[in-house]
Amino acid sequence: MGGSVGGALGGSLGGSVGGSVGRSVGGAVGRSSGGAAGRAMGAALGLAVGDATGWPAARHRSHLHAPWSRRLHRELDTFAEEHGVTSLPVPFALNQPTEPLALGPSDDAEWLAWTILTIDQPRAEAFRGLIGAPIRARISVTTALGNLARGLEPPASGHDNPHFFDDAAAVRAVAFGIAGRAPRPGTAHTAYDDRGTPRGTPRGTGRGVTRDPVRDAGRDAEVTNAGDGVLAARAMAGAVAAVVETGRIADALDAALAELPDDTAIGHNARQALAIAAKAGDPFAAVPALDAALLDHVYSYGVAAALTVPVALALASAGPLERAVPAAACLASLADSAPALTGALTGAVAGYHAIPEGWARAARTLTGCCLPDLAGRDLMELVEGIA
Template sequence: MAAIACIPSAPAPEDSAGRRERARGALLGLAVGDALGAPAENMRPSEIRARWGRITGYVAEHPAGTDDTEYAILTGLLLARHGSALTPEQVGAAWHEWIADRCEGPFRGAGFSERGTLENLRRGLAAPLSAQHRHPWSDGLAMRAAPHGVFAAGRPAEAARLAAVDGSVSHDGEGIYGGQAVAAGVAAAMAGAPVVTVVAAALALVPEDSWTARSLRRAVTAAHLGERAVRSAVVVGGYPWTDLAPEAVALAFGAYAAADGDFEQAVLTAVNMGRDADTTAAVAGALAGATRGVHAIPEAWAAAIGPARGSCLPAMAGHHVLDIADLLTPGTFVLAADNDTEAPT
């Protein structure tokens, strides 16, 4: 592990009002990035330019979050229900309750890691065996990890621990590390840490010689040279699948660092690099939204985000990311948990 003593110390957590603004920025930023990036998913920069020029806003007629947003909502609801006491058994039970055991026909979204996990859960396997499939290294945990950082604001190690608990049902190895990096980075940003400290916090909570850490270091080192340099530093050339956690997480942090935390620039940099663009832009949006707060998100972008449609997870339909952010901030969490108002119907 990187020496935690060598990273700049994060500021103390802010009061509840400031934390709420950052929480809303993180989760709305995730949903905005997801919606902006979805049309460019699995595309190369040259393909993006040929179709749209440079993407500078929504290019879909009806922009909306994808599985990234809906799984992040699921994570937020889990934290509102269980908090720091979250266990792998509770995560598995929620996946059964909200996804695997529902009689709604075939699974309608997400990637290979989620499909493999659901097959294992339906066979009766539980964490960590439920994560023993062919794609435990995907960015499926990273895409849903930001709520752990929101919940554990100013406590990157706790955010990373919760992400690992959450991820044990669906991921292993580099897939876990990617989620931990995102959760730790968001937790540091939630406390008002500068970009350099956010990146250092992420690196401090994953193994130093992991693929995730190496890719992340390459990305942020190249960040001052722009998005082409970031992409060249981490993309696995010729590999057909774009949901590699080490690659996607590094692209997201590289975009965030290149923008020095500016929300609009961070998200658009991630989108225009292509690859798993909805996830990379969602993570960059969560980091920048936590850093700058909800008011840094362009109003027109924010206004387009409504309640989740349930296009991937029907049980998440009707939940808005801003409501999830409020559940995870002081003054709302205890009431929501006591009344159990957060559970999907």
């Protein structure tokens, strides 16, 4: 990283990348309106908008339909495979209500909402409340719930986990960034080394404690993740908290990079992605180079935090929500979460009132496709409680 990428970044965003970022985003959207509260709501709504744009959203929302409808979808997929048919099936509502397949948010927005609702609980306790519940979640979360049920505590519940590296905690971290409060003196937190590994210091109870977004996101992440999965959560929380405070994407990028060591996969990828976006000068223009540089298209799941978070940071650095989120959705293998993470950052820059009204209407109401108890809840009302 001491070569071209390191030179482009100059060790921080005060160099060439920072200059281009400040000019690109500042020229496009300037400072966000509505103050910190408007930016906090913009982060949440931006995440929900991004969640809705990715093709997986309809797949998630289709789980509100009877199982036989998804079985028919699989049979049509098999038919296309066996007969050389290029007409590919999409989620459909045969003899069922069509509302679940309307444009709207899915898993990422619901897990953000759950984190907001449980933000004052000790994190392992909050997750224990989900054991046995009829929920849908990432592999890291379902494995962690099994670990907790067997008596395994954090950080082992996140470390002894086949998907310790995924971005589930990075999505939840947006809630801690929105809350964005400094810790009280004497508050106990889990301490981390520069690779995101807990040092084993005592954890506070979490009840009524004024929060440090980065540390609290790390404490949440250690329940389900380790390594890059924890670093990603800390980076997203720091980035969102910074942009909610100042309205400047350059501050968000500085905060994120401070949590991503150069010699980690996520740190390397973040700096490479930012250099690519700075050279491209536009989110859409950056997509082919990001695809070529970061995505090997080998693994069967596109939720690695070392990929989705760097892409989100890079696209958010290159332009506003209306250009960055659709660009993230173009990276099909990362479309389950990269658009949502990109939307959280760019939505905070723009502020709630700058997000198009049609998108705001479509994205704010949750369906309960992953967390049934959240069906019908208004995400914006939940955010008002902590912003």
